[in-house]
Amino acid sequence: MSSYSRVNLMLAMGVLLAFxxxxxxxxxxxxxxxxxxxxxxxFIIFDLRLPRALLGAGIGAASGLxxxxxxxxxxxxxxxxxxxxxxxxxxxxxxxxxxxxxxxTVWVVPLAGVAGGLLGMLILMLLVGRSTSVIVFILAGIxxxxxxxxxxxxxxxxxxxxxxxxxxxxWLMGALTDRSLRDALIVLPMLAxxxxxxxxxxxxxxxxxxxxxxxxxxxxxxxRLQWLVVIGIGLAIGGSxxxxxxxxxxxxxxxxxxxxxxxxxxxxxxxxxxxxGAILLLTADALVRLVPGASELRxxxxxxxxxxxxxxLLINRMRDTAV
Numbered sequence: 044m045s046s047y048s049r050v051n052l053m054l055a056m057g058v059l060l061a062f063x064x065x066x067x068x069x070x071x072x073x074x075x076x077x078x079x080x081x082x083x084x085x086f087i088i089f090d091l092r093l094p095r096a097l098l099g100a101g102i103g104a105a106s107g108l109x110x111x112x113x114x115x116x117x118x119x120x121x122x123x124x125x126x127x128x129x130x131x132x133x134x135x136x137x138x139x140x141x142x143x144x145x146x147x148t149v150w151v152v153p154l155a156g157v158a159g160g161l162l163g164m165l166i167l168m169l170l171v172g173r174s175t176s177v178i179v180f181i182l183a184g185i186x187x188x189x190x191x192x193x194x195x196x197x198x199x200x201x202x203x204x205x206x207x208x209x210x211x212x213x214w215l216m217g218a219l220t221d222r223s224l225r226d227a228l229i230v231l232p233m234l235a236x237x238x239x240x241x242x243x244x245x246x247x248x249x250x251x252x253x254x255x256x257x258x259x260x261x262x263x264x265x266x267r268l269q270w271l272v273v274i275g276i277g278l279a280i281g282g283s284x285x286x287x288x289x290x291x292x293x294x295x296x297x298x299x300x301x302x303x304x305x306x307x308x309x310x311x312x313x314x315x316x317x318x319x320g321a322i323l324l325l326t327a328d329a330l331v332r333l334v335p336g337a338s339e340l341r342x343x344x345x346x347x348x349x350x351x352x353x354x355x356l357l358i359n360r361m362r363d364t365a366v
Contacts, residue, residue: 047305047311050304050305050315051314051315051318054315054318054319054322055318057318057319057322058100058318058321058322058325061100061321061322061325061326061329062096062100062325063075064325064326064329065092065095065096065099065325065326065328065329066078066088066092066093066096067329068329068330068332068333069087069092069332069333070332071084071087073085073087073088073092091221093224094222094223094224094226094227095219095220095222095328096325097224097227097231098219098222098226098227098230098231098286098287099219099321099324099325099328100321100324100325101227101230101231101234101283101321102230102234102283102286102287102290102324103293103320103321103322103323103324103325104234104238104317104318104320104321105234105237105238105279105280105282105283105317105320106124106279106280106283106290106293106294106297106320106324107293107294107297107298107301107316107317107318107319107320107321107323108238108241108242108279108313108316108317108320109124109237109241109275109276109279109280109294110122110123110124110293110294110295110296110297110298110316110320111294111297111298111301111309111312111313111316111317112241112244112248112272112275112276112309112313113126113127113272113276113294114298115248115251115252115309115312116177116244116248116251116268116269116272117177117180117181118177118251118252120298120299120357121295121354121357121358122295123291123292123294123295124276124279124280124294125188125280125289125291125294126181126184126185126188127167127184127187127188127273127276127277127280128163128167128184128185128186128187128188128189128190128191129160129163129164129167129187129276129277129280129281129284130160130280130281130283130284130289130291131163131187131188131191131192131195131289132159132160132162132163132164132166132187132191132281133156133157133159133160133163133280133281133282133283133284133285134156134159134191134195134215134284134288134289135159135163135191135194135195135198136155136156136157136158136159136160136162136285137152137153137155137156137159137214137284137285137288138195138198138199138211138214138215139155139159139198140152140155140156141207141210141211141214142198142201142202142203142207142211144207146210150225150229152214152285153226153229153230153285153286154229154285155285156281156284156285156286157229157230157233157281157282157285159191159281159285160277160278160280160281160282160284160285161277161281163187163191163277163281164273164274164277164278164281166187167183167184167187167273167277168270168273170183170186170187171183171269171273177255180269195215198211199211199212213341214288215288215289215343216288216289216341216343216344217287217288217289217290217291217341217342217343217344217346218287218288218290218339218341218342218343219287219328219342220339222286222287226286229282229285229286230282230283230285230286233278233279233281233282234278234279234282234283236278237274237275237276237277237278237279237280237282238275238279238317239275240271240274240275240278241271241272241275241276241279241313242313242314243271243275244268244271244272244275245309245310245313246310247263247264247267247268247271248268248309248310249308249309249310250263251263251265251268251309252308252309280294287342287343288343289343290324290342290343290346291343291346291347291350292346292347292349292350292351292353292354293320293323293324293346293350294320295350295353295354296323296349296350296353297316297319297320297323298312298316299353299357300319301315301316301319324342324346327342327345327346327349328342330345331345
């Protein structure tokens with residue numbers, strides 16, 4: 044067995060362990076011996092924690108994969124899927140639904156988030172146009188993120204009641220709390236399609252390492268690659284944000300943890316990044332439930348506390364390398 048296969052096997056085992064931990068951990072610990080024993084606590088597993096674990100695994104995997112693809116495509120180790128503005132667009136769609144009073148209506152908030160993410164993806168394509176320039180791509184994403192963020196802040200400031208404001212802010216913090224199988228059914232197919240499109244970029248990303256001009260001579264359709272990246276990240280990150288709120292930094296952190304294990308070749312980092320992303324988010328979600336206190340720490344806040352220092356560490360390392 045090659046070292047690459049061993050890494051993937053170990054990461055896959057890690058996903059299974061993290062998934063089991065996610066099912067067991069919480070204010071009430073429910074061990075495997077109770078899952079099928081008829082114990083009243085078993086309903087916690089199937090009604091509350093199983094949907095949460097499924098979403099955590101799917102969203103973590105999609106985020107890690109999206110981060111690996113985007114960093115390879117932009118040739119920038121600081122790139123994060125949130126850079127494209129798709130997550131903020133999805134958040135804007137969901138916040139608009141909450142603002143209009145649909146938070147208690149089944150399907151409306153997540154579907155509004157999905158619609159916002161898809162609309163953001165369409166706007167990004169229109170801004171980029173036929174250009175295949177990475178600079179244009181980044182600038183378009185920044186513009187979309189800023190506009191979406193500004194409109195979200197406007198809705199918060201215009202919220203009709205303090206309750207609506209509180210609900211919007213809590214949702215924006217990002218969490219897997221109180222998610223159901225219905226939410227999983229909404230988002231997991233989108234994550235699967237988006238991830239498939241991102242995996243399809245593997246060989247083209249390998250060629251792009253040599254530069255855009257060389258990649259073209261090797262037969263890479265750079266415009267097609269850009270479309271695959273935009274649509275794949277739009278479905279993966281937009282769909283995730285639509286159901287859980289904003290949970291960032293997974294796509295930034297995970298590729299850097301994986302590269303020392305598999306090397307710098309982009310195609311070799313995609314599957315390990317997806318597996319490691321699932322492990323990271325499942326483990327983080329299990330740990331936030333174990334934090335003492337009456338209320339649960341929001342997962343988006345926890346990931347920001349981890350990702351912020353990591354981002355600064357990367358900047359400091361790049362600065363030292365440049366010197």
